Amino acid sequence: MMNRRHFISAAALTGMGAASAMASCATKPSTTTTYHSIPKLKLSLDRIVKETVGLRPFRASGPRIAKEELGSKTIVHNYGHGGSGWSLSWGTGNMARELVLSTGERKIAVIGCGTVGLATARLLQEKGYEVTIYTKDLPPNVTSSVATGTWSPASRVCDPKVAKPEFKQVWEEATRFSFRTFQFLLGINDIAMWVDEYNVFPERQLAPTDLAQGGEAFHLSGLIPERQELSAKQHPFKDKYVSWRSNMMFNIPSYLHHQMSTFVMLGGKIKVHEIKKLEDLDALSEKCIVNCMGLGAKPIFNDEELTPISGQLACLIPQPEINYKLTTKGASIIARKDGIYLGGNGLVGNWDTTPKREYTEKFVDVLQQLMKEMKS
Numbered sequence: 001m002m003n004r005r006h007f008i009s010a011a012a013l014t015g016m017g018a019a020s021a022m023a024s025c026a027t028k029p030s031t032t033t034t035y036h037s038i039p040k041l042k043l044s045l046d047r048i049v050k051e052t053v054g055l056r057p058f059r060a061s062g063p064r065i066a067k068e069e070l071g072s073k074t075i076v077h078n079y080g081h082g083g084s085g086w087s088l089s090w091g092t093g094n095m096a097r098e099l100v101l102s103t104g105e106r107k108i109a110v111i112g113c114g115t116v117g118l119a120t121a122r123l124l125q126e127k128g129y130e131v132t133i134y135t136k137d138l139p140p141n142v143t144s145s146v147a148t149g150t151w152s153p154a155s156r157v158c159d160p161k162v163a164k165p166e167f168k169q170v171w172e173e174a175t176r177f178s179f180r181t182f183q184f185l186l187g188i189n190d191i192a193m194w195v196d197e198y199n200v201f202p203e204r205q206l207a208p209t210d211l212a213q214g215g216e217a218f219h220l221s222g223l224i225p226e227r228q229e230l231s232a233k234q235h236p237f238k239d240k241y242v243s244w245r246s247n248m249m250f251n252i253p254s255y256l257h258h259q260m261s262t263f264v265m266l267g268g269k270i271k272v273h274e275i276k277k278l279e280d281l282d283a284l285s286e287k288c289i290v291n292c293m294g295l296g297a298k299p300i301f302n303d304e305e306l307t308p309i310s311g312q313l314a315c316l317i318p319q320p321e322i323n324y325k326l327t328t329k330g331a332s333i334i335a336r337k338d339g340i341y342l343g344g345n346g347l348v349g350n351w352d353t354t355p356k357r358e359y360t361e362k363f364v365d366v367l368q369q370l371m372k373e374m375k376s
């Protein structure tokens with residue numbers, strides 16, 4: 001058996017660095033005079049069919065992508081993606097795959113069946129690895145299932161005051177790889193789609209660097225279109241500062257289903273199996289283990305940096321004509337195939353996953369007022 005103390009002290013020497021560059025919220029004037037006709041949302045508390053609270057796995061220095069030798073095993077870490085795990089899953093999965101490649105092992109264990117574990121497992125399969133996913137829970141009982149599901153690679157990905165400057169480069173590389181990969185998932189049963197995204201505010205907005213608000217540490221030009229500021233003649237809202245861009249979104253239930261089905265179709269195995277302590281990893285038959293446990297990595301690897309940023313969502317019955325994303329002061333809407341999700345909060349350090357009715361009421365109030373003031 002491996003020595004726990006050796007395991008733990010090695011685990012404390014965490015990997016990667018991070019950055020200080022701040023996000024800019026580039027918004028340019030609209031290049032057209034097109035009017036944006038925006039259908040109204042049917043908003044009432046009795047249309048809310050589900051409320052969830054998810055815990056974003058946040059690390060101030062950024063996600064941990066690193067290799068370490070623990071006893072007879074090689075552990076490749078790929079966890080701690082904050083509010084950007086959906087977006088960065090392919091990019092950091094590719095970095096984890098590079099680390100696996102350097103071990104020479106061909107039979108790989110991936111711990112975790114969230115979006116990060118599944119993307120990493122699929123990327124390993126693409127190179128011919130024999131992969132088994134071990135997981136405590138399956139979707140929909142994972143954090144990835146209670147996310148919003150938009151392209152937001154910079155959201156709560158690190159605290160730029162803490163992250164090392166090198167992290168910016170790592171983030172950029174992961175962002176570009178993910179973006180390219182998503183372009184090949186568009187059109188497959190709408191698991192990934194382009195949608196119109198609106199920001200509607202009474203005053204001019206900077207990118208929200210505050211972790212509670214969205215914590216966008218970085219901005220990368222040239223992937224999705226920049227925001228365009230719309231004139232009052234181009235939108236139906238009362239507020240003065242309205243911007244629009246196209247953005248990608250992910251239909252989470254069908255996306256995760258697609259990932260799991262493809263993984264199994266290509267010979268992958270999924271085993272429900274909880275890692276309760278570090279030594280449990282030693283009992284696995286695979287020598288190389290990829291840690292995609294999200295927040296679950298905290299107690300196993302004593303990662304003091306890993307902390308939750310909770311986010312509550314309330315789901316409305318779908319309305320087929322609503323197919324946009326909108327953010328305003330105090331609430332946001334994202335229309336997915338499975339429902340229209342209202343949300344917008346982030347509580348740093350909160351472990352409580354019980355939905356609070358008052359947050360849902362606030363989202364509904366804010367958005368009802370916005371819809372009431374809209375020109376029809």
Ligand SMILES: Cc1cc2nc3c(=O)[nH]c(=O)nc-3n(C[C@H](O)[C@H](O)[C@H](O)COP(=O)(O)OP(=O)(O)OC[C@H]3O[C@@H](n4cnc5c(N)ncnc54)[C@H](O)[C@@H]3O)c2cc1C
Binds near residue numbers: 112
């Ligand atoms: C409200 C909210 C909104 C979000 N919106 C977005 C967004 O719009 N865009 C975006 O890119 N990201 C978003 N995120 C962030 C994103 O959801 C996370 O970064 C991502 O889900 C992390 O994925 P993961 O696979 O690392 O973790 P998880 O989904 O938590 O998966 C971890 C896996 O590890 C398993 N596991 C844990 N512990 C153990 C153990 N001890 N033994 C065995 N298995 C274990 C779990 O069962 C699970 O299968 C949002 C998150 C929240 C909460």
